[in-house]
Amino acid sequence: MNEANGSKMHLEFPVQGGNFSGAGGASSSIKNVLKQLGIAYDTIKRVAIASYESEINIVAYATRGELLVDIEPGEIAITAVDIGPGIPDIEKALQEGYSTATPLIREMGFGAGLGLSNMQKAADDMVIESVVGEGTTVKMKFRLS
């Protein structure tokens, strides 16, 4: 459901766990919206990297989830919410190269252990909340110049 009021915009994109072939659809839609809004290209690039990596994480690890996009004139927030295994050690997960990927995930060309750190690099601000056995929420903020 996409909601709108005044100068704020809220968009939601569902992501199905395990659907590797469909991965990238949500981030493509987000990118398109940002291009239509005339957002600066380097910001779009950062949002694209972060939302794509989030999408891949949901596809690779979670049962299901969604990407929530909140756009205000000065800021874009991307929130990736999933129902899944959760992350036991967030600090470790943020390390470049650390991965809990299964052979299947690696076979699909993912699981290099760069996802979360790439997201952190792309966003101006990132907060991860996770409950093992329940799911993970990653909140990312991007300032607009």
Add this chain to the structure above:
Amino acid sequence: MSYFHSVKLLDSECKGCTHCIRTCPTEAIRVRNGKATIISERCIDCGECIRTCPNNAKIAVTDPLDEIDKFKYKVAIPAPSFVSQFSRRYSLEKVLAGFLFLGFDRVLEVGFGADLITSAIGEYLKSAGAQLPRPVISSACPAVVRLIQVRYPGLVGNIIPIQPPMEITARYVKDAVRRELGLPLSDIGVFFITPCPAKATAVKQPVGTSESNVNGVIAIRDMVNHIKMNFDRIQTGSTAIQSASSLGLGWGRRGGEIDGMDIPNRLAVDGIHEVSKVLEKIENGGFQNINFLEAQACVCGCVGGVLTAENPFIAKLKLDIVSKESGAGNREELEKARSAISRDWYFLPNKIQPRPAISLGTDVREAMKMLQEIERICKELPGIDCGSCGCPTCRAFAEDVAAGLMMRMDCLFDLRERVRCLAGEIFSLAKKLPHAMQDKGGVDDT
């Protein structure tokens, strides 16, 4: 700014069938009032619509052969894909001599310039490579360059700022003729023999530079016809013909450009929709391990251009055979050219700019309002992208409605729904007779 397009629509032939609207990679076509129309800012002249149109209503405008008569000295520079268009029956020596028979004074295959460009790219990547965004994308296919400008504007900085082979070939030969014959540049007409409309557009309105070195563009299939028709009368033995090396000719098919490079992790992609998918991934931060990307709009590369005559796969096979036979080409001539060409000729003088054709406006707040309207309309639409409204997708329709270009009722499903409601209302009204009247059974209640 107004855009030149080689791709044009023949109104008289268009049946308004909507085949083309969905194959267009930039959603540049709408059917309005029973005819297709092309949105100029979005069209990248790739020619997909020409390929798709069942009524031949889409055409590519190129110059007729007699255009060469405007110049005192006429040079033909056939694309590398040109020689792939002839079967074994036609000796290539005679095929190239055909240009002289048809009125040209000199022939230089663009593969010659491609050979030179290959080294220029190699040197550039070696010197500037580390600072360049990955992957570096080839500038050779003008449809792909325009696709990036329109749909992937954030990637314009990935395009290598090097001239396409056609330009370097034209500039070199013009300069050589000027020096050898003492002719002013205005007397020398260089004509590119093109496999596609995008290259015709690239001559009339180049990207990254203000003016092309090419004076005219003739379609490969037109030249093939002229040469085949006159084949028996063509004489060989002239020295005014310079053919290309194996490396240069290879540029006419997918993979040819990267074949000659000596850097690791280079990739070739062909077909505009596959190219789009790859660019989409690059925007998402993918393909970072790829150093150089050759991207060609046409399947099989230039041999698959819409202005060629032969089947792309056969042409590619033929080009593979021909280029193998060409070997190293005339190295002496190539070295002569290399020393005659100053290094700055290889580079695009201007930065490639994005073409913000999909932006909803310059003011973010205004654009957001419009986008909210688009999202609202989108939710109400069936989402099956049937194309009956003349837009490629339901979302494109919502965008057009929000922009005031279409009416909500132009959606057939919406119209049907309204007609149904109206019919229901008429039906219930028809049953409501004045008390003074007796029901004669005209409207059945059951």
